[in-house]
Amino acid sequence: MSVIQFAQPRKALSSEFLDAIGVIFGDRLKLGEAVRSQHGQSESHYGEILPDAVVYAHSTEEVVALVKACNVHEVPIVAFGAGTSLEGNTLAVRGGISLDLSEMNQILEVNAEDLDCTVQAGVRREELNAWIRDQGLFFPIDPGANATIGGMASTRASGTNAVRYGTMREAILSLRVVTPDGREIRTARRARKSAAGYDLTRLLIGAEGTLGIITEVTLRLHGIPEMISSAVCSFETVGGAVDTVVQSIQLGIPLARVEILDDVQIKAVNRWSKLDYPELTTLFFEFHGSPAHVEEQIAMVREISGMNGGGAFKWSNLPEERSKLWKARHEAYYAAVNLRAGALGWATDVCVPISRLAECILETKQDLLSCSVPGTIVGHVGDGNFHVIFSIDPNSPEEMIEVEAFNKKLVARALAMDGTCTGEHGIGLGKQDALIDELGDAVGLMRQIKMALDPKDLFNPGKIFQL
Amino acid sequence: MSVIQFAQPRKALSSEFLDAIGVIFGDRLKLGEAVRSQHGQSESHYGEILPDAVVYAHSTEEVVALVKACNVHEVPIVAFGAGTSLEGNTLAVRGGISLDLSEMNQILEVNAEDLDCTVQAGVRREELNAWIRDQGLFFPIDPGANATIGGMASTRASGTNAVRYGTMREAILSLRVVTPDGREIRTARRARKSAAGYDLTRLLIGAEGTLGIITEVTLRLHGIPEMISSAVCSFETVGGAVDTVVQSIQLGIPLARVEILDDVQIKAVNRWSKLDYPELTTLFFEFHGSPAHVEEQIAMVREISGMNGGGAFKWSNLPEERSKLWKARHEAYYAAVNLRAGALGWATDVCVPISRLAECILETKQDLLSCSVPGTIVGHVGDGNFHVIFSIDPNSPEEMIEVEAFNKKLVARALAMDGTCTGEHGIGLGKQDALIDELGDAVGLMRQIKMALDPKDLFNPGKIFQL
Numbered sequence: 001m002s003v004i005q006f007a008q009p010r011k012a013l014s015s016e017f018l019d020a021i022g023v024i025f026g027d028r029l030k031l032g033e034a035v036r037s038q039h040g041q042s043e044s045h046y047g048e049i050l051p052d053a054v055v056y057a058h059s060t061e062e063v064v065a066l067v068k069a070c071n072v073h074e075v076p077i078v079a080f081g082a083g084t085s086l087e088g089n090t091l092a093v094r095g096g097i098s099l100d101l102s103e104m105n106q107i108l109e110v111n112a113e114d115l116d117c118t119v120q121a122g123v124r125r126e127e128l129n130a131w132i133r134d135q136g137l138f139f140p141i142d143p144g145a146n147a148t149i150g151g152m153a154s155t156r157a158s159g160t161n162a163v164r165y166g167t168m169r170e171a172i173l174s175l176r177v178v179t180p181d182g183r184e185i186r187t188a189r190r191a192r193k194s195a196a197g198y199d200l201t202r203l204l205i206g207a208e209g210t211l212g213i214i215t216e217v218t219l220r221l222h223g224i225p226e227m228i229s230s231a232v233c234s235f236e237t238v239g240g241a242v243d244t245v246v247q248s249i250q251l252g253i254p255l256a257r258v259e260i261l262d263d264v265q266i267k268a269v270n271r272w273s274k275l276d277y278p279e280l281t282t283l284f285f286e287f288h289g290s291p292a293h294v295e296e297q298i299a300m301v302r303e304i305s306g307m308n309g310g311g312a313f314k315w316s317n318l319p320e321e322r323s324k325l326w327k328a329r330h331e332a333y334y335a336a337v338n339l340r341a342g343a344l345g346w347a348t349d350v351c352v353p354i355s356r357l358a359e360c361i362l363e364t365k366q367d368l369l370s371c372s373v374p375g376t377i378v379g380h381v382g383d384g385n386f387h388v389i390f391s392i393d394p395n396s397p398e399e400m401i402e403v404e405a406f407n408k409k410l411v412a413r414a415l416a417m418d419g420t421c422t423g424e425h426g427i428g429l430g431k432q433d434a435l436i437d438e439l440g441d442a443v444g445l446m447r448q449i450k451m452a453l454d455p456k457d458l459f460n461p462g463k464i465f466q467l
Numbered sequence: 468m469s470v471i472q473f474a475q476p477r478k479a480l481s482s483e484f485l486d487a488i489g490v491i492f493g494d495r496l497k498l499g500e501a502v503r504s505q506h507g508q509s510e511s512h513y514g515e516i517l518p519d520a521v522v523y524a525h526s527t528e529e530v531v532a533l534v535k536a537c538n539v540h541e542v543p544i545v546a547f548g549a550g551t552s553l554e555g556n557t558l559a560v561r562g563g564i565s566l567d568l569s570e571m572n573q574i575l576e577v578n579a580e581d582l583d584c585t586v587q588a589g590v591r592r593e594e595l596n597a598w599i600r601d602q603g604l605f606f607p608i609d610p611g612a613n614a615t616i617g618g619m620a621s622t623r624a625s626g627t628n629a630v631r632y633g634t635m636r637e638a639i640l641s642l643r644v645v646t647p648d649g650r651e652i653r654t655a656r657r658a659r660k661s662a663a664g665y666d667l668t669r670l671l672i673g674a675e676g677t678l679g680i681i682t683e684v685t686l687r688l689h690g691i692p693e694m695i696s697s698a699v700c701s702f703e704t705v706g707g708a709v710d711t712v713v714q715s716i717q718l719g720i721p722l723a724r725v726e727i728l729d730d731v732q733i734k735a736v737n738r739w740s741k742l743d744y745p746e747l748t749t750l751f752f753e754f755h756g757s758p759a760h761v762e763e764q765i766a767m768v769r770e771i772s773g774m775n776g777g778g779a780f781k782w783s784n785l786p787e788e789r790s791k792l793w794k795a796r797h798e799a800y801y802a803a804v805n806l807r808a809g810a811l812g813w814a815t816d817v818c819v820p821i822s823r824l825a826e827c828i829l830e831t832k833q834d835l836l837s838c839s840v841p842g843t844i845v846g847h848v849g850d851g852n853f854h855v856i857f858s859i860d861p862n863s864p865e866e867m868i869e870v871e872a873f874n875k876k877l878v879a880r881a882l883a884m885d886g887t888c889t890g891e892h893g894i895g896l897g898k899q900d901a902l903i904d905e906l907g908d909a910v911g912l913m914r915q916i917k918m919a920l921d922p923k924d925l926f927n928p929g930k931i932f933q934l
Contacts, residue, residue, distance in 0.1 A: 169669070194889065351660060424662050425662060435664050442654055445650075
């Protein structure tokens with residue numbers, strides 16, 4: 001699947017338009033090829049496609065002014081954060097402006113007593129966590145990459161902590177947003193819950209910048225648990241690993257993290273992160289709570305694990321040990337892609353009801369046996385979400401076609417199990433057909449909303465669906 | 468505030484239209500005054516306003532057929548569940564059809580392993596819980612009333628368990644919905660999370676039937692905790708009670724329920740439910756977990772409570788004792804309204820960041836001292852949400868005016884604290900001005916969505932905002 005198929009003819013930016021946005025952004029308007037190329041890449045298998053210009057915004061007011069100018073001149077705008085999305089979500093397939101929000105990186109307020117904070121969209125999750133750690137607080141959502149909060153909101157990201165703390169959908173209290181007609185709105189107040197009108201916050205979360213440009217985000221935070229304990233445990237079978245998690249959740253054990261890595265992924269992790277885990281299906285656990293409660297959770301999970309063919313638990317209780325463990329997990333994508341030097345990555349992203357997860361993974365592993373492209377499996381098993389990470393030879397169109405067919409079959413399998421084509425990466429360019437397979441006529445409703453709010457189709461056009 | 472001000476001239480239903488829907492519903496089409504009057508009432512202070520006809524649907528297909536007929540004849544449709552909403556949400560202010568879904572009361576499937584179930588919209592929460600109890604499962608969302616799941620979805624309801632288990636926003640995985648143009652859609656699959664396109668599920672939750680008619684709901688369930696322990700504790704001051712909760716939450720104690728009742732409300736509860744709680748500001752607690760974990764939570768909360776002027780904890784560990792305690796809490800609304808025989812109820816519903824809650828309640832209590840209408844305070848203190856429940860003389864327009872002014876002042880106070888005018892009752896008829904004060908231009912976005920999806924304004928017209 002080449003990005004070229006999505007690209008459409010574009011007209012050059014007029015000098016009038018460039019003058020207009022030059023007044024707003026000064027030397028933060030960039031036309032050079034290097035910076036445009038940097039905004040025309042993705043971390044996945046999509047090819048390069050350059051925006052016509054890049055601007056670095058410093059305020060919501062600048063975004064409003066840009067949107068108004070783009071409206072007058074009918075120029076597309078694609079919001080850009082850290083560029084770590086995996087479905088081509090930020091590629092300017094119809095040209096126009098790449099609006100880089102990474103310099104809007106201020107933490108505007110932290111309300112420790114209310115367990116919330118408000119940040120600009122360009123703040124990255126690791127910076128946020130570093131900033132609030134001293135106040136005993138943390139922000140749990142962690143896709144592998146050090147993404148921006150605005151980008152994570154726009155793709156409805158999640159990651160390893162979602163099983164306990166939810167996804168960006170649950171993590172956000174309110175958004176400051178610039179609409180396609182250049183209005184600036186706030187979608188909600190700072191109250192923990194509200195029944196005041198349509199849930200615009202949730203409508204914007206996961207809209208991939210097609211309905212509004214998020215400039216500020218108010219987030220729920222959590223107190224750092226008194227005790228955090230991590231463990232790694234190998235299993236004889238995939239089914240045993242998955243059943244351990246299903247049974248733990250059914251018993252109400254509040255697992256903070258539980259990740260599955262298959263034998264091939266463990267091999268890749270061992271190589272990439274210089275570790276020596278047994279090369280078997282493995283669960284990475286984390287437990288949060290008071291010391292007594294953590295101990296109790298561990299005892300219960302150990303018992304369940306033992307009944308399902310789990311081996312010994314290898315513990316990491318010191319912060320540096322835990323960091324090493326989770327760093328290895330977070331680098332799983334890079335570890336897997338680099339199974340072959342210079343390879344291109346492609347991560348699938350299905351999510352199924354957890355009762356079907358073992359079956360879904362096993363059938364997928366079976367398919368991998370006959371696939372000529374190396375692929376690993378890694379997943380947020382508590383959510384029913386897993387990824388196959390392929391390591392594709394960039395000079396082999398055949399491999400690309402093979403992986404595309406593999407993904408199509410995998411998505412069909414997940415849909416047949418009442419699952420979704422994307423647990424956390426979004427639709428972007430790559431899952432548009434799958435979205436229609438998944439939700440049918442509901443996509444028509446999405447289109448109606450898009451056309452009502454962005455009749456000129458200027459906000460990240462060509463993403464999620466074709467109008 | 469009389470419902471009359473919202474009522475608009477209506478044309479009589481044509482015989483052609485009545486014939487068309489008669490074919491669909493047979494003798495489940497009702498034109499008699501008694502049944503129309505029953506659908507023209509509310510549990511709150513809104514006057515009676517009758518729909519022109521009532522139909523009892525038995526299937527999504529019937530709803531589709533009704534919507535198509537209503538489209539042709541331009542007849543409004545108001546979905547109706549248990550009729551327990553408090554902001555006039557189901558009153559047919561523009562006439563038309565009251566679509567009663569209460570006979571769509573089948574529990575369609577329970578997936579114990581996935582901790583979810585799918586029910587028709589007319590299932591009531593108590594019936595659902597009775598049905599799933601044998602499988603060790605429960606559904607936590609509990610507004611006081613025994614509302615229907617469809618109605619609870621449409622008002623984004625919550626209740627006493629929201630502090631731990633979230634609101635209807637978090638409780639729903641997927642909806643089956645009939646759109647204003649008569650299409651039937653499903654908003655999501657049964658996966659626990661998804662990043663597939665716009666979050667139509669959340670857009671429909673809280674839309675009060677103005678964007679779609681919910682006919683089926685897929686809900687997240689929870690395992691019944693091994694141990695449940697409830698307690699009542701009186702406090703010397705409101706501040707002490709609120710601080711106890713704030714500090715407990717900051718420490719990460721997973722309170723399952725924590726409710727505040729002021730001295731006047733306790734007096735009303737004692738009288739209504741024949742109890743003898745000390746007539747002081749009181750917290751009702753519930754703890755869920757393993758026996759050891761519950762014990763640990765209790766020890767921590769007791770210590771915090773002691774430091775904040777809390778008295779002895781009165782425990783209820785037996786199911787029947789707990790039921791009695793929570794029945795008293797759930798009947799707080801009726802207890803308060805009936806402080807005066809034959810009185811009309813009016814419940815306010817602000818929600819503020821929890822750091823401002825004590826201040827907000829204290830200022831409100833101050834206002835109550837000079838208010839001639841008796842009012843009690845009861846609240847979901849962990850969420851920052853509380854209600855003043857007034858007991859209004861139905862023959863005194865002055866009292867109605869006084870309460871209206873009181874509510875206006877209370878909403879302004881909550882908004883000044885970055886709170887919301889409604890934590891869980893919705894906008895309906897009563898909070899439309901407040902919604903604009905709260906969200907400003909964002910309401911314009913809501914209107915654009917409404918006009919795009921329901922251009923004839925037939926789905927619960929006149930609610931949330933005026934087009």
